[in-house]
Amino acid sequence: MDQAHNRAIEALQPFIHLANSNSATSPRFVAQIITNATSHPHTYVFAELLETPTIQSLRAPDAPAEYQGYLKLLEIFAWGTWQDYQGIPDLPKLSAEQSKKLRLLTLITLTTKPKPLTYTSLQMALGLPSTGDLEALVTSAIYSGLLHARLSPTTTPPSVNVTSVAPLRDVQPASLSNMAIQLTEWEARCGQVVRDLEAEIQAVKLNAKRRAAKESSFERIFKARVDEHHVEIKSKGGGSRSGDARGGRGNKGKVLAMGYKREADDIEGDDGFFDAGEGMDIDEGAGAGRNNGSGSRTKRVLGERQF
Template structure:
């Protein structure tokens, strides 16, 4: 529950206790309870007080006319507005139904036909409560709309009222007097208005419709979840089949590579020895069965090799030939 709402309920409890505990139910006594409750600076909800038998006794036809309007006044404080107070008048009255200022006992009162006059504290309280209702119904909440609805022709009085509501935690708002038009930008509204009993049927209908829409959204989400699960299952099956096929092919390649005569070095096939450029037998580990680095050193090109040819050896003079001429013989290749 909102903290401001809790404080408002706590502030109303003494008046409820008085209404329930005192056996005296004279119209004047009941009227005083309503006047004191609506004038208290921290009371903003009144439905619980309104439901007590003491307050409801004002509906009796035996109540004097001067006290009959107090029940209606408490209802306006509970869920009505400043405009409702101004509009309430006797159907038989031909006078204007607008509120009038009356000076009495150095205090300003606002009187409306058929309703009790309001003290300055009550007028301030009713305007604050009306501001809460207007903040949820008027978009944008302009200065001109508020001045008309709250009977505040002076802009300073309007800004003072809104500031009081902000500091009392009734509204979260910011004044924008320089905007066009000047506006009150509301960010939050305290839940301090009571629900009119006649509006309960409409609220139940709206909540029922909202529940039906939520059910449709929930069903759509469930269908989407099932579709995602089904797609994920299909992908899992395909991935499993692909992995099985991959493993089978890898295994087949390994078997082919290890078959005899394939040169894969697996199975019973012995490594095939190769011969180098000098006709020297070369094993799988290089020349003379040594390591690869030694074989690379031996096979390095020293300038005596021609690509595709053998090796020329100059036997030189004194090789046993009579004329001392130099002859060449070819090893491991052919001589053109």
């Protein structure tokens, strides 16, 4: 797209040189410069040519009326449309090359508007009688690098889908004030959007800090509770082990004491028959039965006594 713009500026330079030359003295010669410039296949911008004193001389009151229309024609090629040309009487008649060039320029202008580019609307705006003529013009614009587009003749309604357009139209001087107002309003909207985004960013950062502080507090509380639980488990486990040790030593003492007591009882009841075997019955004699008065005999078992 930039190449098309540079090519258009380069194509206009010879006509600018002619307009600034000493030979451009007659209105007829100036009108011929305008005709040749608007007929050239690669010229699509004309503001620089319009600003030359030679071209502006056609605006003078003493300029012949038959040539004054060429200045208006050049202005239409610079920022006007096909419908503008049709709406102004007494303008110079266009050649086939000029008609195609003005329609191509009009097509570029139409693509910048939000309205859908249907076949019907484009044919009316460009003054084309058939869809074949419209498709041929759009195809020529695509191959010339003026725009990137796709024809959709089978859609309902048939339309032209444009994706990009070359910056090849000049800006009308009277529209500069409106453009400045629109740019100022756009700048104000952009500033408001930036301020809103900054406020959202600050809110997100503040929420993130609060969430991080809350999570950190929760982690500290959780760690403290876990540490307390570990201390409690250690304290309970240590007391149980010490108690078991003490209990084990106490039980061992009791077992030893019981063993010593049993041995003492065995020694105390020993009557010389210890080697006869534990639990061996010994009859102490018939006279011993009188001690019970029932005729029963007293038995002595080694290691313990039974009565």
